[in-house]
Amino acid sequence: MTEPAEDLLGTTLAFARRALADPHWDHLRTALPEGPPARRDVRPRPLPVMAWLDGIEDQAAPDTRDLCAVLCRAAPHLAWGQTYGAADFSAGFLERYGWTELLGQRGPFVSDTIACGFLLLGPGIEYPRHRHEAEEAYLVLAGTADWLKADRGFVPRPPGALVHTPSRCWHAIRTSDQALLAFYLWSAGDLTQKSEVRPAG
Numbered sequence: 094m095t096e097p098a099e100d101l102l103g104t105t106l107a108f109a110r111r112a113l114a115d116p117h118w119d120h121l122r123t124a125l126p127e128g129p130p131a132r133r134d135v136r137p138r139p140l141p142v143m144a145w146l147d148g149i150e151d152q153a154a155p156d157t158r159d160l161c162a163v164l165c166r167a168a169p170h171l172a173w174g175q176t177y178g179a180a181d182f183s184a185g186f187l188e189r190y191g192w193t194e195l196l197g198q199r200g201p202f203v204s205d206t207i208a209c210g211f212l213l214l215g216p217g218i219e220y221p222r223h224r225h226e227a228e229e230a231y232l233v234l235a236g237t238a239d240w241l242k243a244d245r246g247f248v249p250r251p252p253g254a255l256v257h258t259p260s261r262c263w264h265a266i267r268t269s270d271q272a273l274l275a276f277y278l279w280s281a282g283d284l285t286q287k288s289e290v291r292p293a294g
């Protein structure tokens with residue numbers, strides 16, 4: 094019997110390869126590991142935001158539901174983290190925000206060239222404009238949130254959408270009445286960088 098993290102890795106990589114099948118995304122798809130990556134011991138760490146995993150599959154698309162289910166099963170075995178703390182954002186935001194790295198320099202599977210995992214946001218919050226050196230692709234798994242890129246307005250992106258952000262491009266996410274679960278893939282640049290957040294106003 095495979096363990097939850099291994100199930101999650103296999104399901105995630107198969108999903109990401111399908112979602113990035115267009116030749117335009119060759120550079121991201123081919124960055125995914127071909128063989129089994131090395132393991133790293135990571136102690137499970139829960140966060141309050143995990144409460145929003147309950148029922149998240151109901152907000153998935155047919156193509157994303159299986160990965161949502163596998164993630165929910167693996168979630169208690171994963172280390173959930175936050176890039177920001179009380180000095181950056183309100184307690185209300187931090188209760189509804191978290192991510193877990195699956196593959197990278199910190200997650201249970203080792204990569205020095207990409208970082209990927211899952212972002213979970215509760216309803217009714219805004220992850221403000223931020224940017225980072227890494228190129229980023231998000232694949233929306235569950236929940237329709239509003240996504241902003243550069244100085245264009247917020248656009249709703251449903252489950253199944255691919256949201257691409259070039260290196261150092263400002264971006265933001267705003268949830269409404271649904272929680273959001275998205276797969277993220279960071280490529281190139283500093284893969285553990287704390288994003289630069291644009292001050293309000």
Ligand SMILES: [Fe+2]
Binds near residue numbers: 264
């Ligand atoms: Fe980002």
